[in-house]
Amino acid sequence: MRKISCLLMTAVLSIATSVFAAEGPIDGYADYEKFREQVQVLARSEWVTLRSLATTRGGREVYLLTVGRGKTDEKPAMLIVGGVHAPHLAGSELALRTISQLLRTQGTDKDAAALLERYTLYVIPRPSPDAGERFFEKPYAERTGNLRKTDDDRDGQVGEDPADDLNGDGWITMMRIEDAAGDYIPHPDDPRVMIKIDRKKKNERGRYRLLVEGRDNDGDEAHNEDGSAGVDFNRNFTFNYPYFKTGAGPNQVSEPETRAVADFAFSRPNIALVFSFTPEDNLFHVWKPDAGSEKKRIKTKILSADAPYVNYLAERYRKIHTGKDAPASPKGEGSFSEWAYFHYGRWSLAARGWWIPKVDPPKPAEGEKEKKLSDEKRGATELNALRWFAREKIDGFVDWKPIEHPDFPGAKVEVGGFKPLLRLNPPAKLLDDLAARHAKFLAATGKLMPVVAIKETQVESLGEGVFRLKVTVTNTGYLPTMPAMGKVSQQAYPLMLTLELPKGAKLITGTRRTALEPIAGGGTIEKTWLLRLSEDKSKNVKITVTAPAVGSTEKTIELK
């Protein structure tokens, strides 16, 4: 029976893979309609339950897939969120494909099977689907916001000056205006790349002003300052919230999308770990603790008690991922993954998943002289991206071409530069391999989670029906039963030890229900009670130790 269903499911999941295709800036990425089909196909699996946490302003659903069997809300869980930064649609793809991968392999891979058997995976692959859909909106740009009408420059008018596709190529790129007062010059090795001058240290003189492609539509002498960007899911959470900034929204957790995700998270004490696909990576660039800030009332750095655990997990991740030279993580203001740790109090792992790999400058062809390169450090990432585009035959750069610009009469204005989205999202053909690596990592992490066990019980009869009972509880896993931040944030639930006593028995010391302090991996905690049994009754005491995010264990002993 089990086998049959697995086979069936494999068939179902391969259908899921076959519909991965959509029009857009990059082939093979799923728009909302395709995404919805994929989610519904996945939901046919006996392992998956589908529900919507909210409907967006655009009428799209914030889907939650609950992956697991049995009473999923009563098992320890991981929350996996993709598409946190909407233009990083790869995050949404990876979340879904990672789950598909786990379901596909759980018949053969025992780590994957153990993960799904023991843990519930709550998966929100595309938490802000309206913003996600803007990936496909022409002209292409990296749009982060949902469909709320916002007045980004706070002037009382909404969306009066968006970017404009001046050259009509379907991409919002950049424009450079020849201007001796500008701050940019071309890179000495590749004039397509603009680098910023350093007046003070290098006594450089600028040649260009650099602006996003567009007109000053409202004549306020600022370009593209109000495209009514909407609210960014990844700028709308409570930690380090960017008040009054574009994308932040009217206040924290103001949107149907963020509220749905936060409300869901707060309603699930069984979530032990949050894994986000987002550019704010903390696996290649781990968060560093800081002794000074640790003492402050408002915590802004990972606690030093938690850092070694996250470092170890990150090390495992890097080995499985095998990537190198990961780009720096952007500053996360109001971000989801930081909220998950600092305010929600859970282990929070964040993965960019993919970036443009390092490509060496091409070797000169036979007989050709090696091109001498400058030692210019600025623009190195951009040069590398251009080399990678060339190698992969990706049309990722719009060559600078002059245009007539009404705002700069008489000046030389050119439009060009990197196409948006292509440096953030890999070609779709790479996604399945990346998903497999993330599935492997999640399965491996399943083996590192805390496991509570009753290590030892000691019963000592003091005579006359009086007993001393000692119970030793242990954590046989690697991670502690909650992060230190779980306790600081007062969000994680402690282990509760409950004694079920025979009728008529009375506790002399101790309580029937006892909250336990967190237990480190390999650590133990001891509790002692004095109790008295009444005669001629059952002498069995049942001990239960449980926490929603850790799991349960129980043992019945006889007092004699």
Add this chain to the structure above:
Amino acid sequence: MIVLKLQFAVAGALLLITVGIDAVFADEPAPAESKIYQPAGAPADPKVSVHWNRYHDYSQSIRLLRQLAEAHPKICRLQTLGKSYGGRNMWVMTITDPTVGKESEKPAFWIDGGIHANEIQAVEVVLYTAWYLCESHGRNKLIDRLLKERTFYLMPMMSPDSRDAHMRRPNTTHSPRSGQRPVDDDRDGLVDEDGPDDLDGDGHITQMRIRDPNGRYKPHPDFPQLMIRCKDDEQGSYTLLGSEGVDNDDDGRVNEDGDGYYDPNRDWAYHWQPKSVQRGAHHYPFSVLENRMVADFIAAHPNIAGAQSYHNTGGMILYGPGVKGEKNQPADQAVYDAIAAKGEMMLPGYRKLNIANDLYEVYGGELDWLHGMQGVFGFTNELFTGFNFFRKGSPSREDQRRFNRYLLLGEGLVEWHEVEHPQYGKIEVGGLKKNWLRQPPSFLLEEECHRNMAFTLYHADQMPQVAVSDVQVKQLGGGLHEVTATVVNHKLTPTHSAHDVMHKITRPDLVSIAGKDLKVITALVSDDPLLRRAGEQKRNPGVVRLKTVRGMRAVYVRWLVKGAGPYTVTVNSVKGGVGSRIAK
């Protein structure tokens, strides 16, 4: 006797039955018609008669609001923002004189009460204000003018479920501060499982003590109900056991998970911090349902320029910020100082204090959101002060007991008496009743309501009010005219706080010129009546954008225009109202 007098009044007939009464009234003139003697203060013959020496629960409050809306349909309107967690409507009353100006264009004043539901007189002050505004309309010139110039939004009960919980269920004067949505405070998987227990069933949660010759407490020699610590070398007689309660969930702790707990006034979005930093914070700003409705309403009414939130206790006129290290812009602080200083004069025993520096630090308080994210000047009054016991100083615990003995005639206390505690055995319970200490007793309530309302009306009157006070036209020849308008704000409060200007919270005030075949060449703006230092607005000069019009100041706008008059100059301010003037 009283019955007979009533008969006179009602029937107006003289029908004397007994010789004795005949003798008593023989010399009096016949009472032709009963005439009300109107004291200074509230109307003595209102359309809706209310006793202001008692407290109103949810349904009594709503009945009163409905009666007011029915009796004064022209100036007042009742609406609900939605339902609370417990299914009670969140009523807002709008009061304004609609014959002058649009409700949404007049500067508006927000008044709320009872966000901390145990602070019950807060609601009464809002109800009193609604009643007073309605009943005084047409009788009091100042009220008539205020209702013409301003819109009032009154939200008497921010936490209606807990108001009823305080009144109907056993509580202390301090509870419940939270709303009624259940929260697993101790995260043990059981929700609200261990609140206080009314061991003696008297409706008050008091204190527990147990006789103990080795205890360190003893009764006060003059007020034996009061427990005091023994001197270092003195033998005690009692051990104190905390608030009335039992360990309902067998975890060794008493009363650790009662109704709620989240503090609705730690739920507002500016300077919000989670509960690890700020006790009482819920999940995220406006995760308290009732607050979200209110925040949405206020955000949808940007004409709200002033606000008052009523709390208790301690006689304080509080202003933000609630967070240390934050400071009001000097110009904004000057406004708070000026209004609060008037409050100190009007409210004997009250002091103006900054929340963070003079009281305690509060992250996520309502005032910080009002000022920080809505550009609204707001105060929180901590109603009632022990000063009122004997109208002097700050009272000691003995003074409380003295007040109880001589003015409450002993009704403020539950005397210690024995009860059987399921876990502790024979103990005693007793202490202060829930209905005073933070709340004024009946005979001080009305005064509390009136004085606080008067302070709030002063603040409401000092909200910005823009007008075009003058327009001068000068011919420059060649069909060119110079039109100079004086835009004034004859109130204490600016149209935009300095903080608002800094963060562009409210759109600029717009001063526009209109006329037949008018071509506006350019516009100059200055604070100086002679326009010696003027800025030019190049873009769209027909509609001049002012960052703010300061309190008690003017802004001068000069246009160079082509086209003859008349010219209509209009000022439109989100928080400062509208005004216009025509010049030839």
